[in-house]
Amino acid sequence: MERVYDIIVVGGGHAGCEAAMAAATLGSSVLLVTMDMLGFAKMSCNPAVGGIAKGQIVREVDALGGWTGIVTDRSTLQFRMLNRSKGPAMWSPRAQCDKIQFSLNWRKVLESSCKLDIYADPATSFLFENSKICGIKTNTGAIFKSRAVVLTAGTFLSGKLFIGRHQMEGGRIGEPASYGLTEQLVERGLTTDRMKTGTPPRIDISSVDVSRLPVQLGDPDPDRFSFLPEPSAVQGGGKEQMACYILHTNERVHEILRTGFGDSPLFTGLIHGRGPRYCPSIEDKLRVFPDNPAHQLFLEPEGRSTNEYYLQGFSSSLPLQVQLDAMHAIEGLENVKIYRPAYAVEYDFFDPTQLRPSLESRLVKNLFLAGQVNGTTGYEEAAAQGLVAGINAHRKLQEQDPLVLRRDQSYIGVLIDDLVTKGVDEPYRMFTSRAEYRILLRQDNADRRLTPLARELGLADETRYAATMRKYERVDELQAYCERKNLTVQEANPYLESVGSSPITESKKIADLATRPEVTLEELLKIVPRGTYQQEEIESVEISLRYKGYIDRELQMAEKIQRLEGLRIPDGFDFDRVAGLTIECRQKLKRYHPQTIAQAARISGVSPADISVLLVYFGR
Numbered sequence: 307m308e309r310v311y312d313i314i315v316v317g318g319g320h321a322g323c324e325a326a327m328a329a330a331t332l333g334s335s336v337l338l339v340t341m342d343m344l345g346f347a348k349m350s351c352n353p354a355v356g357g358i359a360k361g362q363i364v365r366e367v368d369a370l371g372g373w374t375g376i377v378t379d380r381s382t383l384q385f386r387m388l389n390r391s392k393g394p395a396m397w398s399p400r401a402q403c404d405k406i407q408f409s410l411n412w413r414k415v416l417e418s419s420c421k422l423d424i425y426a427d428p429a430t431s432f433l434f435e436n437s438k439i440c441g442i443k444t445n446t447g448a449i450f451k452s453r454a455v456v457l458t459a460g461t462f463l464s465g466k467l468f469i470g471r472h473q474m475e476g477g478r479i480g481e482p483a484s485y486g487l488t489e490q491l492v493e494r495g496l497t498t499d500r501m502k503t504g505t506p507p508r509i510d511i512s513s514v515d516v517s518r519l520p521v522q523l524g525d526p527d528p529d530r531f532s533f534l535p536e537p538s539a540v541q542g543g544g545k546e547q548m549a550c551y552i553l554h555t556n557e558r559v560h561e562i563l564r565t566g567f568g569d570s571p572l573f574t575g576l577i578h579g580r581g582p583r584y585c586p587s588i589e590d591k592l593r594v595f596p597d598n599p600a601h602q603l604f605l606e607p608e609g610r611s612t613n614e615y616y617l618q619g620f621s622s623s624l625p626l627q628v629q630l631d632a633m634h635a636i637e638g639l640e641n642v643k644i645y646r647p648a649y650a651v652e653y654d655f656f657d658p659t660q661l662r663p664s665l666e667s668r669l670v671k672n673l674f675l676a677g678q679v680n681g682t683t684g685y686e687e688a689a690a691q692g693l694v695a696g697i698n699a700h701r702k703l704q705e706q707d708p709l710v711l712r713r714d715q716s717y718i719g720v721l722i723d724d725l726v727t728k729g730v731d732e733p734y735r736m737f738t739s740r741a742e743y744r745i746l747l748r749q750d751n752a753d754r755r756l757t758p759l760a761r762e763l764g765l766a767d768e769t770r771y772a773a774t775m776r777k778y779e780r781v782d783e784l785q786a787y788c789e790r791k792n793l794t795v796q797e798a799n800p801y802l803e804s805v806g807s808s809p810i811t812e813s814k815k816i817a818d819l820a821t822r823p824e825v826t827l828e829e830l831l832k833i834v835p836r837g838t839y840q841q842e843e844i845e846s847v848e849i850s851l852r853y854k855g856y857i858d859r860e861l862q863m864a865e866k867i868q869r870l871e872g873l874r875i876p877d878g879f880d881f882d883r884v885a886g887l888t889i890e891c892r893q894k895l896k897r898y899h900p901q902t903i904a905q906a907a908r909i910s911g912v913s914p915a916d917i918s919v920l921l922v923y924f925g926r
Contacts, residue, residue: 317458321677321692328696330421349405356400360686369756371765375531379538385528463654470625500579566628623650658725664708683733714864870904
C-alpha cells in the first residue's frame with residue numbers, strides 16, 4: 307500500500323487534529339495517521355478546556371479558523387469565566403467537557419473534510435531524501451509519501467508509565483509507546499531529552515458521599531468559546547450544566563502518602579524527566595509545602611452518561627495501595643472505588659530552539675513539530691501549535707511566507723516565540739504573566755485581532771469576516787457615542803446615588819462615568835437608550851473605556867518593539883563577523899538563530915549593549 311499526499315500529520319491528538327484540518331481547509335491533500343480512531347484529541351488528563359491564559363489561546367485558535375473552540379462548545383458540561391473579580395486581561399473561559407463526546411465531535415469534523423484521509427496505524431519510521439523528509443512507513447508496512455510531515459506524537463515517543471516501582475511501556479495507560487522516530491531524528495542532528503507528566507485517578511462518583519462536599523456550579527448565564535453564533539451544549543435551552551465538587555486532603559492523608567515515598571519513582575530516580583512545576587503531583591506538593599495542613603482537590607465529571615470523575619489535584623505516581631488508602635482518608639471518599647489509578651508518564655521531546663518560528667525544523671526540511679514533542683504541556687498549547695504548523699506546512703509547499711504571529715498580536719505568538727528563542731527546561735505552560743501585552747490580548751477581542759488574518763490565510767470565509775467587521779463597527783460606533791454624549795446632573799445622579807457612586811455637579815460624558823468601578827455601561831445606556839446592542843458589544847466598549855490608559859500605554863510599547871521586529875537578521879548569518887558582542891551573546895545567537903533584532907533581544911544572555919552593537923552593525 308503506497309499513497310502520495312501533500313502533508314502527512316503523525317498523531318491524532320489536539321495538535322494533530324488542528325494541523326490536519328488547517329492544511330486540508332487551505333487545500334492541501336492531507337493524511338492523518340493515528341493509533342486510535344476513537345481517541346481523536348483525547349483528553350488524557352483533565353476533562354476540561356481553557357483556564358488561565360489557556361482560555362485566551364482557545365479563543366485565538368477559534369478566531370484564526372481552528373476547531374478546538376467549536377468542538378469544546380459542542381461537548382460542554384459546565385462553563386465558567388474565571389477571574390471575573392480581576393481585570394479583563396485576566397478573564398479566562400473554561401469548560402468541563404464530555405471527553406468521549408469531545409473525541410467523537412472531533413472525528414465528525416475530520417471526516418467532513420474531502421481533502422483529509424485518516425489511517426489507523428502507528429508510524430514506525432520516517433522516509434528521507436537527503437536532508438528533506440518525504441514520508442512515513444507504518445507498523446503494517448504501508449508506505450505513504452508526502453512533501454511535508456507534521457509530527458504531533460504527544461507523550462508517545464519512547465513513553466514509559468510509572469505506578470510506584472511498577473513500570474510499563476506506553477504513551478497512555480493501555481496504549482503502546484512509539485519507538486524509532488526519535489532515534490531517526492537524533493541521527494539528523496535534533497536534540498532530544500525526557501520530560502514527565504502525570505494524571506490523577508478516575509473514580510466512581512456513585513461511591514462518593516457528595517452530600518458532604520461543597521458544590522462548584524457553572525456560570526448562571528454560560529458563555530462559550532467560539533465567536534460563531536452556534537450555541538454551546540449548555541446554552542439556549544440546551545442541557546443542564548453538571549456540577550463539580552470540592553474536597554481537601556488532611557494530615558492523615560499526608561501521613562499515608564508519605565509512607566509510599568520510598569517507592570515513588572520521582573524520589574528513587576526511576577524518572578529522569580522534569581515534571582510541570584505548576585501542576586505538581588500530590589507527593590511533590592507534600593515535599594515542597596511540608597507544612598501545609600491541607601491541599602484543595604476537585605471532582606470533575608468526565609461525561610454526561612458515565613459515573614467516571616476526575617480527581618483534580620491528586621496526580622501521583624505512588625504505589626496503587628498507597629493511593630487507595632490515602633483517598634479513603636479524604637472526607638467523602640471513605641468508600642471510594644476507582645476505575646483507573648494515577649500514574650506518571652515519561653517521554654521524549656525535542657529542543658524547540660532548533661525550530662524556526664514557523665515550527666519547521668532547522669535541520670530537516672519540511673518537517674514541522676507541534677505539541678508536547680516541543681516541550682509544552684496542555685491541550686490548548688498543543689492545539690495552537692498544531693494550527694500554526696498545519697498552516698505553515700501548507701504555505702511552505704505553496705512557496706508562501708510563513709505565518710509568524712507577534713507577541714503583541716496573540717498569546718499564540720508569545721507561546722511560539724518563547725519556545726524558539728528561550729527553549730524549555732520544564733513542560734511549558736502558558737500564563738498571562740508570560741505576555742507583556744496582556745491587556746491587548748484579552749479573550750473578548752481575539753476575533754478583532756485575528757479573524758481578518760484568518761480571512762487572508764483562507765481559514766475564515768467572507769460571511770464570518772463580514773460578521774466580525776459588522777460587530778466591531780457597532781462597537782466603535784457605540785464607543786464614539788459614549789465619548790461625545792454628555793449626561794446631565796438630572797439624568798445621571800439618580801443612578802449614581804443608587805450604586806453608591808459620588809453624584810456629579812455638572813454634565814459628564816458617558817465615557818468618563820463608565821470608568822467608575824461601581825458603574826456599569828449597560829446601566830448608563832439605559833438612561834439614554836441608543837438602539838440595541840449585544841452584551842459582548844457593550845462589554846467590549848466598557849473595557850476600552852475603563853482601561854484606556856493601560857491599553858494606550860501597551861500599544862505604544864508594542865509599536866516601539868515592532869520597529870525592532872522589522873529589522874531582519876539574514877538566515878544563516880555568521881555572528882562571529884560582528885565585533886563587540888560578548889562571548890555569551892555570540893554563543894546564544896549562534897545557538898538560537900534569531901530572525902529579528904527584537905527576537906535577539908528576548909534571548910537570555912543578550913544584553914542591551916549587545917543589541918546596540920547589532921543595530922550599529924546592520925546600519926540602524
